[in-house]
Amino acid sequence: MSVVAVEPAAADPVACLPFGVPEGETVLYCLPHAGGSASVYRSWAGRLGGIAVAPIQLPGRETRMRETPYTRMAPLVDELADAILERQRTRGAYAVYGHSLGALVGFELVREIRRRAGLAPVHLIVSGCSAPDLLEGNDGQPPVSEMSDEEVVGLLRRLGGTPEPILADRSVRRLILPPFRGDLTVRDTYGYQPEPRLGVPVTAIAATADPRASVAQMRGWGRQTSRGFRMHLLSGGHFAVLEHAEATRAFIRGAVEG
Template sequence: MTIAASPRWLISGATRPAAPKLYCFAHGGGSAAEYIRWARDLRSAELHAVQLPGRGSRTAEPVLTSMDALVEAFLADVPLDGPVPYAFFGHSLGALVSYEVTRALRAAGRRLPARLIVSGFPAPHLPRKRTAEPLHRLPDTDLIEAVSRIHGGIPEEVLASPELRMLTATPLRADYQILETYSWRAEDPLPVPVTVFGGRDDRVSREQLEAWQDHTTAEVTVRQFPGGHFYLRERSAVVLRALAGAVGTVDSRAHAGAGAGAGAPERSTPC
């Protein structure tokens, strides 16, 4: 697999000219490394893992702390208007980011993704539970322990190492500031098909996942997998097959206008 950063926002897998592009947005505190490992097995797409400032290859850059700033910076630097159809995948906070990027593309009159695949995040219009103290204001150790307690997913070596905790806390704090200061603004539903993934044992309920149908005029598919918030790590082979199936619909839809056709929402059964 060839890995190249082009542009700086993207770490990309092998070039596959005949395949649609898949842009992957990581969870809060995550990095492109979460998804670039998928590129070898996900042969139905050319995978591009999004690397936000302040982590991985961009550790020296200042982090972004608002959704509007993140969306604006991403769209200013990443070309999405070429002839090849593309889809977005985002997990947790990445789901919200991919949704807001799609709305910003529509507002700018730019080409939309042919499919939006969101994972482990409630529909954005739903009210969110607030903690007494916003997590992004907690000291480093308290922040990391709180996120680990709520969602898991933080490696034991990070929890055990003061140095790794410090490196992890900066992007994690920035991402939680984005999440905790985010305010959904009502707009017309997107003309883009939406695939929704989630873990059966996650705090995000099936009802919260199904509520994504309010954000599209096209079809919606909801699919749950065994596992918690990071089910996609626990069941990677099954998830990758499902992701390949979702991306496999992109070619046939792209020539019709990137998901412009409306249809009755559909729901799949849990798997």
């Protein structure tokens, strides 16, 4: 008997924004890496000057633990576009930031908002992800949907960013593997489709030793905008933006405030 993956129904927009959105400021919607949660960015609140940090919570983690994670890009960005356009209907400017898978989701989110003729962000900031037109298949790996739990854990060890005590604890692994599987399947099944360049400035933050996104691959984001591109460099690997959070926030603030 075949098993068909069923995507979750669109959630209440408030569910995507567990910490709320302050009034009267430019809002920065922050999308996490694969398996990541909104709390990754919570410490940034109040540390970006006049920019209000709004971490996005995806299904299957923390406050949305009981929800089924997405496994495809289209329904994921549909939900996020619904939430952001609803929240921004009576608000001012906003920007979008995403790291790793979050960068790819952010890019497709901005394209979906454009398709709906919605209010565009003032800036898109990306890190830890090759330009979308350079992404290729599964990076030579079998699809995550075909991997055993042990194989997924091995993949997470290679990717880094997940503490070993968490990966070694089977009870904790039962909680974290579903969102990882969902997010990595979103990446596995993603296929870039050419569209006109975004009419939104793009800033890329690259790491000098990121095995997932080289400096040259990050530079390719410049092809996705007609409104100006800038790239910054950080020393370190795939999670350099979190390890050098102060510098990352300075780059983001400079981009959004122009």
